[in-house]
Amino acid sequence: MSDFPSRAHTSLKNAQMRRNVRKAVTTIRTKTGRVIAERADWQQLRDAGSAIKTEALGSLDTLLIQLEERIQAAGGVVHWARDAAEARQIIVGLVQATDSPTVIKIKSMTTDEIELNPALEAAGIRPIETDLADMIVQLANEKPSHLLVPAIHKNRAEIRSLFQAEMSRPELTDNPRDLTDAARTYLRDHFTHTRVAISGANFAVAETGAVGVVESEGNGRMCLTLPDTLISIMGIEKVLPRWQDLEVFLQLLPRAATGERMNPYNSIWTGVTPGDGPTAFHLVLLDNGRTRILADQIARQTLHCIRCSRCLNVCPVYERAGGHAYDSMYQGPIGAVLTPQLRGLAEAGSPAFASSLCGACHEACPVQIDIPRILVHLRGAAVEASRATLGGKLSAETLAMASAARIFGNAAMFGFTQDAAGLLGAMVQQDGLLPRLPGLGAWSLSRELPAPARQSFRAWWKQRKPQA
């Protein structure tokens, strides 16, 4: 299995991808910065957003039961899925019951997380992604590289070639306007004829039973309004206590995500409405590791995330390594904390180490998730876990740390080691820095370590004591 450094190494060599990502995140940063600066109460909104999420996670059981009651009272059906396999089974079964050979889909990270599309295809059902970027990624048979702009790694020329080939439209130019028009034409028939849609959800309101989707293109409205059957899947952490809480998140999300005062469309519905929209509505509530995260008092704030992707856009590592290096549908700083918690530290590779802990993500997060703190916490857990294995017990790092513990624990040994280090410093010192450390070549290649002082503080103190 490849790890983050080796994947990042590959993507760093892709100059075109790096140019595409840099251009896009620079544009988003400018736009979000401008509209956030407009709100004098931005910090108060962040405080409230964070507090509402803390409150919701503290009474999640009550809120989910209340949500279920409200949705059922409004003619909807609520399903519960312990893990991805159970969620796939529920959704595939619901689609099969409609006999529809195709489903139209709204961009949803949660359906990516449970790997729904391959399961639908295996059951002979064709999933059609309707978000422009998701459609690009699906047609190219690639993976998303950004939470919000999944095709951020592709430029207009690459998208043009893709559409020319996949839509048999050789006349297409690389003008985004023409490319967008081509997508409109390509999807229109699917919207008006497909009887089943699958969506994610940005939030649900326990008090009223409302579920909401925030979007820009109108593909969401098409999927939520025109089919007979709507199936939505939502992580259990997305529930909000009350209707009023929307006033906070409908301000935080668009400004932090796309840099708009409000995104073009928000759809909010409760169960089914006679004469308006689908006649059947199913909500699948997904756990898939979320209750495990909830049980970790430091990491549980990961579940505050509203998927705005602002942490990706401000992250120096994401900007250079790109989204594919994270090997997950959740990339960037939030991906670095979320992926290992969802998949397990060992299986998720090393994204928790893919950060310089610079703190830009924490500062930018609209719900103030302390991502660096969670990263350090997860790194600690990863080191603990690897120390428990035999290979880990015999690793240079473990042995070095064990001998350091012995030395620091014994005054005489500590003094002796310092004297020895002073001797080493006197021997190899260049400009006050140690050039290369024997046995730690790769590590000391990229880090400069100050040489040990020729005389330790303890030695100096011992020397000066009689004069005092």
Next chain:
Amino acid sequence: MNAREEILARIRASSGPPSPAPARDYQHADALSPGETLSKFAGRITDYGVLVTEVANETAVADAVREICAARGIGHLVTSPDCPGPWQPQDVMITTDRGLSIEALAAIPAALTGAACAIAETGTVILDGGFAQGRRAISLLADFHLCVVFAAQIVECVPAAIAQMAPAARAGRPFTFISGPSATADIEFDRVQGVHGPRQLDVIIVRTGAASAPRS
């Protein structure tokens, strides 16, 4: 144990202490005068490329609709069954939606609706399926959406609108918040207007009167 019981049990085993209700120190109440609110709304939706027409009262709406139709080459409108007579121009073909098929709806180039509420700060109109709005598909499949907003329906900030929509939310009504025409920035983060929803949104602001005016 079924999935529901098991997930709830896991939550109960892991939940921390209940937290206090959140402090809401952000702006709640509108601070602008009605005139300022109206001009802020007009300015903000103009930023989205929306054409704004202001009229003095409801009787002038039909003329404004006629002019927009002429300017955009629209010869056919769809409306909800309760669309007021004073909004409907005589010389434009009008189809009332009484359960039209999706295909029939998609063949009509423009939709004329009212709104439930509007937000000046964000340039948003909110539809809740109430008076003169009809079902959601009306304002979705058309290329042009003409929306009539009364000045009295415009609030300044998002919290004021959410508070005003609370009764409809408790009644389970479906909401659509519309802030400009459909758009995407998925290609190089270049904004393109007119993706799957209407390509153009035109807003007619009625300075006096209210949306609850007697139906004709």
